[in-house]
Amino acid sequence: xxxxxxxxxxxxxxxxxxMSAEQVQEGVFNVNIHVPNLKLKNDSTQPDIERFKVxxxxxxxxxxxxxxxxxxxxxxxxxxxxxxxxxxxxNVRVIYTSLRTxx
Numbered sequence: 001x002x003x004x005x006x007x008x009x010x011x012x013x014x015x016x017x018x019m020s021a022e023q024v025q026e027g028v029f030n031v032n033i034h035v036p037n038l039k040l041k042n043d044s045t046q047p048d049i050e051r052f053k054v055x056x057x058x059x060x061x062x063x064x065x066x067x068x069x070x071x072x073x074x075x076x077x078x079x080x081x082x083x084x085x086x087x088x089x090x091n092v093r094v095i096y097t098s099l100r101t102x103x
Contacts, residue, residue: 003034010035010055025100028076031059031092047081047088056090063094071098 003011011034019027033055038046056078064075079091 003032007034008036010051012055012059019096021100023100025096025098027096029094029096031063031094033059033090033092034087035089037087045086049081052081052088052090056092059092063092070101071096 003013013032013034015030015032017028017030019025033052035048035051035055037044038048040046060075060078063073066073074095074097076093076095077091079093081088081090
């Protein structure tokens with residue numbers, strides 16, 4: 001998925017990097033958290049660190065060490081804000097493991 005162009009909202013974009021095709025599937029996906037910049041008088045390119053902390057904590061709580069019947073998520077890394085042009089995002093990398101069922 002891609003973030004909508006010129007979005008002024010808080011957005012979360014999930015993208016799968018790798019996924020195996022074995023009976024026990026393992027994969028990695030990224031959760032990218034986008035938050036609008038702070039509105040400052042002289043510089044509107046500063047990240048809203050406090051809002052990033054709140055949203056990142058919620059994502060990590062939801063996906064970190066989560067075990068379902070035949071799958072689990074484990075947060076591998078939680079990032080610091082990265083600059084993307086004049087915008088910022090935080091990356092949370094998640095390891096995904098599941099048992100593949102054949103229908």
